[in-house]
Amino acid sequence: MPQLGRLVSDLGPDKVLLDRPDRVLYRYDAIAEGAVPLAVVLPQTAEDVARVVRWSNEEGVPLFPRGAASGLSGGAVPTEPGVVVAFTRMRRLRIEAARRLAEVEPGVVTHEISEAARPHGLYYPPDPASYKQSTIGGNLAENAGGPQCFKKGVTGDYVAGLEWVDAEGAVHRSWREAYDAAGLLVGSEGTLALITRAWLRLEPRPRHTRTLMAHFPEVGAAAEAVSRAIADGVVAAKLEFMDAACIRAVEDAFHLGLPTEAAALLLVDTDGDDLEVVEEELERVAAACREAGGAVHRAADAVEAERLWQARRAVSPALGRIHPHRMNEDIVVPRSRLPAVVRRIQELGKAYGLPLAQFGHIGDGNLHPNILFDPKTTPEERVHELAHAIARVALEHGGVLSGEHGIGLTKRAFLAEALDGATLAALHRIKRAFDPGGRFNPGKVLP
DSSP states (O other): OOOHHHHHHHHOGGGEEOSHHHHHTTSBOSSOBOOOOSEEEOOOSHHHHHHHHHHHHHHTOOEEEESSSOOSSSTTSOSSSOEEEEOTTOOOEEEEGGGTEEEEOTTSBHHHHHHHHGGGTEEOOOOOTTTTTOBHHHHHHHTOOOTTHHHHOOGGGGEEEEEEEOTTSOEEEEESSSSOHHHHHTTSTTSSOEEEEEEEEOEEOOSEEEEEEEEESSHHHHHHHHHHHHHTTOOOSEEEEEEHHHHHHHHHHHOOOOOTTOSEEEEEEEEESOHHHHHHHHHHHHHHHHHTTOEEEEOSSHHHHHHHHHHHHTHHHHHHHHOSEEEEOBEEOOGGGHHHHHHHHHHHHHHHTOOEEOEEEGGGTEEOOEEEEOTTTSOHHHHHHHHHHHHHHHHHTTOBSBSSSOOTTTTGGGHHHHSOHHHHHHHHHHHHHHOTTOOBSTTSSOO
């Protein structure tokens, strides 16, 4: 048995949870359930993390990094008894306005960065739908995106540098130069190192934003409108998609005035410092939507725009009210293939006889098909079969398995189909180089 008492003496009793009722709470994330950890560590500094890693090496115990556990791929759940390293107490945040940088520890909630930068006229663009729950550590682990990803990019595009603890328990700082270690660690899902600090780039807030909603009688028509708008050169700040199941779920739960007769809707923002350009770009989106058979409604003011975006952020909780169990996919496909892909996924849901909802960052080709099910009546094997079929649709259309939720545990088996043997072998060599003992988040990502 590992010497947990020494872990307590190294860190202090207030930083280590050993009672089973406490430990059980750390076996879950937002979608999966794992093993009960042997202990939970709540570090407050990079040196705390380094001590845990050194203890892990001596005792041969695996470590499972965890942020807010809002992840949707099982990336934070323990695959075997080990120690969960929960970063929720590492919450230091400092804005360097002159350099347009935020110095952030991994336990900082995503939206807190933009709030702290607001007095300086700055903000942090990556905005996953869970931005009021998810933490930067998890965003870095998954390379999270959000509604602004089409125009603004994803988490990794804003990382100037990282502080991280290696498999020997040494602390490093890496910048985006020479061999880009920071770039390699972003999106590695805690399997290569433990990130303890990040320097994130900030941007000036745009002076003008305009919003529209368009709804469509058929799901593929919404995707066709997106393809038309982008082919016309539009680069919208946000371009989001919801199908009929999402629309009805949100309206039933929150009564926001959505068109429940629609088969799909798009929510679109254009922004910038030149109001004429912002308005002209929004009108080009509106024209593309009308050409695809959509009905367009422009938000009258910022209050109505916020209400519309509240509807998009409410999709996940609204679906959870209907079916607390769901398998959340996270595929990305070329935008030119979107009409065919959303239609094919809809057909698959009908063929399997399972409720299925589609939404996502469609401007970036990132879709989140959600399979809703009751484990008491639906065999989980059938749910996984449908998830695998959806993954194959993405691959058949030149796409990838994950845009922002990561591979984690739930998509690990699919990766062997997505990557050739030589590429997988190269990834395994990288894993061994960074984590020769295999103790950082084992059982995740690589098959």
